[in-house]
Amino acid sequence: MNYVSAENLTKSYGIKVLFENISFHINEGDKIAIVAKNGSGKSTLLKILMGKEIADSGTAIINKDIQVVLFDQEIDYDPNLNIEEFMMTLDSKPILALKNYHKSLHSTDNDFIEKALADMEAHKAWDLENEMKQILSQLKITDLEAKMGTLSGGQIKRVALAKLLTETRAEHRHTLLIMDEPTNHLDVDMVEWLENYLTKAKITLLLVTHDRYFLDSVCDIIWEMEDGNLYFHNGSYATYLENKMIREDNLNATIDKANNLYRKELEWMRRQPKARTTKSKSRIDSFYETEKVAKTDTRKQGLELDFEMKRLGNKILELKNIDKSFGNKVLLKDFSYQFQRGEKVGIIGKNGAGKSTLLNIIQGFEKYDKGEIETGETISFGYFAQKGLTYKEDERVIDFIKEIAEFYPLANGKSLSASQFLRLFLFDDQTQYSPISKLSGGEKRRLHLMYILYQNPNFLIFDEPTNDLDLPTLTVLENFLQQFQGSLIIVSHDRYFMDRIVDHVLAFEGDGKIRDFVGNFSEYREAKSREDALEKNTVVKPEPVKETISIPETPQSSNTPKRKLTFKEQRELETIEKEMPELEEKRAKILDQLNNESDYEKIAGLSSELETISEKLENHEMRWLELQEAL
Template structure:
């Protein structure tokens, strides 16, 4: 089924065109990633498709039976209503029944629970309720009666995501789901669950994301907005990079050819008499076409990162027997570590286990309960925090940068003025006089990075640096950090970014335990899976007891070409078990819908429905992994 057609769409803000005369089509089942530099119109295009903005010109056709759902970076809520009311906002009978049931359960009101169970039975809503519980559980959404206005930024993002996914199950049968950076503020386990959920669901998707593993897992087509045009690439991110490089090379060769022809035609034009023949008039018209092509420029401006790092002495940071708690929440319990020059550490763990608190303690912005933290005299911190730009009042970009310094020393000698340094960060002169409030989220992140490097730090702390940064900027940041001589500490849910840069991990496991794992994120997940396959529960250990055996047991991630005998047997068992679980799920749903069961039995069936749903999800994911191996 054909969902969307666009012809000649154009959109500008003032004199700056975002895109010009772009055309595209979306069909049912398409899963498309939209990528571009910050500020060139990704979010605007999504809002145009959602009907929240209008193009300057062009035609947009959306099938009358298609519902367009947009998950935005800055979600909109009814601030004074509860989480429950915002998530279950649709007036669909099943949604209304689930909303009433969840409210009764949270209030522990036995009479209301009995009433809502009757309604749930009549509507056969238990399977939907199990799916809703799965979404809320996976996104760690509890306390449904809390007001949305009291939530943190990360909690708001997760509630908005839950609302979008639940709506997807109850909206019109044909839905185009558009998602703008859905992985921001999710921990790694949530991201992995979401990519599996979107891959398994029969959903038509247009996705903006900076997470390359997520992009490859979910999408099979990439659209790029560049130089006011749109380019379409089939396949994964690696294929896109190869095809883009070939396209730019081809375009450059075509421009070079036009320039050679232009020089010849220009000489002919100068020699021609004023009276033109029909033949020469045709050649003259053709000259202007050649001239336009010859004067094209392929501007592939790259963010440039270069800095003169402050000298880092022999003593960097020592943390000895550090303890930190907030009431019953234990963050650190006897943490020990001595940082060495050039060390690159990744920090992972679920939301709320104290990663950001650890960074504050390290920088002595927050006191530890006990223990010693000795920071070397030569250490200069550069803190790229989730807080973003800190400004007392709105000001122009150039004015803001000059509050730090008028000039910037370079690694190879010499210095740059604030204006020149801004140009290296892709802020041209006209953009430098823009007010900070007018910048896009990604441009603010880029400016934040600039102000940190302006101070020449030798110990970089990056707390979720990939949020809101575009893929081209991320690629340059990765290259810069890979050559950086100082220490780097990274908290990130971007697995690709982490894999490229870190030497070892601090894994925050909860209850104050921090595991020092010698490897990157993918290697850690492989080790974790091996422990599970062996039936070994991974014990919670203190940081000073690192996983020594992991060095030997953790190979570099290599795709398997053939299934082993054990894997073939597992694959065959999965193909038998999955239909059995589906049949049991159907039988449980029918029992729950019968309407004649006591509350205790209904509760047991509801719990079993959740278990079956989780089991099916796990087995489907494993089946997909095995099915991709060649026999």
């Protein structure tokens, strides 16, 4: 089934062409990722498909039988609604049935109550309510009474994500799910859950993400937007990179030929008299086409840098027995670490574990409760925080960078101009002379990052640098950091980025415990999984009956006579004691399956099976108590 057909779409803002005459189709079951640098028009294309923007020319036809839902970077919400009320603002029949059912709980109108229950059954709203709560739980949203206006930015995005995923399940119709950077503000456990959910879900997906592991796991088609064109790649992220390299190699060969022809044609153009004949017009048109190809720049990331970093002394940074708590919450407990020259350390842990607090303590922005910190005299910190860029109104990009210095020093005695450094980070000449206020959100974040690096620090501290950065910029940043000779601390949930850069992990494991692990992010996760599995297998399980029935023994009076069970009752008791642990095990397995299942029909079947087993287990427990009392 065809969902979307677009033909010859063109969109410009002023003289900047985002894309020109692009055509594509989206079919049922497609899972597509869009890859492009910030400012190329990714978000604009998504808004055109949503009907929020209009293309300059071309057509985009959306099948009338599908619904299109968008997870955007900007969330609209009423701050006075609590989380449950916000979730119930969905416009669908199952949600309406759920709202009427909740009203019926406080109603005395029997007709209304009967209709509410009938609608719950007809629209399978019982299952939807169960799945909604599971999604919220997986995204660490537990207090449904909390007002939206009291939540952090990250919490609001997680609630909005839960609402979107619920919406795709609420209507039993064809849905195109459009997601713009869904993994921002999610910790690793949440990202892996969402990855698993979208991989299993029978949905059609159009996705913008910088998380390459997430992209590889969820999507099997990649659209590459570059220089106003749209290129299609079937397969993995590695396949896309290989195809892109081949295309650019071929284009570079064409450019070399065009340069030779361009020089010859330029000589001919200069010799031509002003009054040109009709006969020469075709050659003049050909000249301009050749000039366009010859001036194409495909070697955007080919510059190798040998940095002249500010000198690092023998003493870098040492933390000794640091304690830090907020009330009863312990973030750091007796933490000690000595940073080495050239060390690249990744800091990982759940949201709120204390990662950003540690960064602030290191730089003196926040006081610690106990301990000592020694910082080398030659240390120059470069701190990339999550807060936005500060700039003057109408200040141009090039002037903003030149405020630091005109040139960036290289180790060979040479230097890069501010303009050359900007080009390294994908700011073309036109963008360099544009006001910062005209940049997209991602471009501003890229400029902020470049601003930090251009100051030439010798100790870099990055707090979630990959949020809102595009994949081309991440590639440039990774290449830069791999060559960086100073010390580096990174807090990030981007698994690919961490695996490529860090050689050492400090893992916040809760209650102030920070584990020192030599290796990259994935190696730490694998080691932790093995340890957790081993610990689980070595736990001594209690006796089945005691595990199942946690009821204290009823004191028996010494005068209370005890009777023997009949043969039939004895056999019944033995059967119950044998079956109860089996039912418990089945129930646990179904709950685990429900937490990891996203197919609606399977969830409905598992829920029904869970209800049957729970009822049988409850009957067994009651009968077991009766037989025990009989003794």
